[in-house]
Amino acid sequence: MTGAEVDVAFIQEPAHRPNPSLSQEAQGIPLIDLSNADADALVREIGHACRQWGFFQIINHGVPLEDLHRVEEAGRKFFQLSQEEKRKVRRDAQKVMGYYDTEHTKNVRDWKEVFDFSVHEHTLAAASLDEDDDRVTYWDNQWPQNPPELREACQKYTKDMVKLAMRLLELIAISLGLPARKFEEFFRDQTSNGRLNRYPPCPSPELALGVGPHKDAGALTILAQDKVGGLEVKRKSDGQWVGVKPVPDAYIVNVGDIIEVWTNGEYESVEHRVMVNSVKERFSIPFFLRPSHYVMVAPFEEFTGEQNAAKYRAYNWGKFFLARKNSNFMKLQVENVQIHHFTNIPTQRYLPDSPRIFG
Numbered sequence: 001m002t003g004a005e006v007d008v009a010f011i012q013e014p015a016h017r018p019n020p021s022l023s024q025e026a027q028g029i030p031l032i033d034l035s036n037a038d039a040d041a042l043v044r045e046i047g048h049a050c051r052q053w054g055f056f057q058i059i060n061h062g063v064p065l066e067d068l069h070r071v072e073e074a075g076r077k078f079f080q081l082s083q084e085e086k087r088k089v090r091r092d093a094q095k096v097m098g099y100y101d102t103e104h105t106k107n108v109r110d111w112k113e114v115f116d117f118s119v120h121e122h123t124l125a126a127a128s129l130d131e132d133d134d135r136v137t138y139w140d141n142q143w144p145q146n147p148p149e150l151r152e153a154c155q156k157y158t159k160d161m162v163k164l165a166m167r168l169l170e171l172i173a174i175s176l177g178l179p180a181r182k183f184e185e186f187f188r189d190q191t192s193n194g195r196l197n198r199y200p201p202c203p204s205p206e207l208a209l210g211v212g213p214h215k216d217a218g219a220l221t222i223l224a225q226d227k228v229g230g231l232e233v234k235r236k237s238d239g240q241w242v243g244v245k246p247v248p249d250a251y252i253v254n255v256g257d258i259i260e261v262w263t264n265g266e267y268e269s270v271e272h273r274v275m276v277n278s279v280k281e282r283f284s285i286p287f288f289l290r291p292s293h294y295v296m297v298a299p300f301e302e303f304t305g306e307q308n309a310a311k312y313r314a315y316n317w318g319k320f321f322l323a324r325k326n327s328n329f330m331k332l333q334v335e336n337v338q339i340h341h342f343t344n345i346p347t348q349r350y351l352p353d354s355p356r357i358f359g
């Protein structure tokens, strides 16, 4: 029985277990050259990728490679430290940035360790889940003493990521027929963060996942992955899990739930997961672009009307994000908060687990 070596907390339900031997590479995920001088063609490619896949890879993206390599190297050094050292910058309910190795996705533990750092050293955030409580707090970054270069490397990297993310948002806006800077105002006090992920080799890769199946809750995710591979995307056309082939120096971009809601479902946030393997460790560095905490997320009027009812109810981003963060600390008996709890379509599936906190 191969499962004996992994703690039961990591074991996925049979329906969610991966099949490492069957994983196929999704050659179809579009690879887009951001240096394309034909602006109209570039916008068309982006629009097509968002609609067909919700995922695409980009090359010639303008991010200095040395910035990425510095973060990667410093990150590897950090993860090599003893558990005791790493836990000095451990995340908890008050300090929400930093190191942790106990993240749960949909209540099953992920086979990974993580270091989170926000774009802003002090991120403005909602103080409580109470809808009527408009007090705010700050989420501060926690930097380890070692390696000393990690802090600056991450700070430079998040600047690069914000710049790239804003360019991608402009291309996405134009592809939707919106003004280029339509999205900009929502990110003034952004709650975005970068993350270092290390997925250790796993004795039972057929039972556990590096990250269980999920959709990203933010606006956009920009991910660097190493050569090992393991990210799988649920293909929209047939619901099959397909692997995202590592392309040297490329970034993987995916549409998050917020863009799905803003566009009233025109561009969908697509499910993905991370497989682990029994021999190689894997590193990845996602950047999660997320709006200011006070943003009310709701479908734009450009996508709603008499013929096209709003599919989602408005929700406050900061409260939603806080609820998500809280749920990461423990295995909950109930499903954690998801955007389908805000859908306007009353189906049997969605109603019973609607969270009370949002009324």
Ligand SMILES: O=C(O)CCC(=O)C(=O)O
Binding pocket: 197, 211, 216, 223, 225, 230, 231, 272, 273, 274, 284, 285, 286
């Ligand atoms: O590591 C990866 O390839 C993806 C990670 C991911 O999906 C996430 O952290 O949301």
Ligand SMILES: [Fe+2]
Binding pocket: 214, 215, 216, 221, 272
């Ligand atoms: Fe993700």
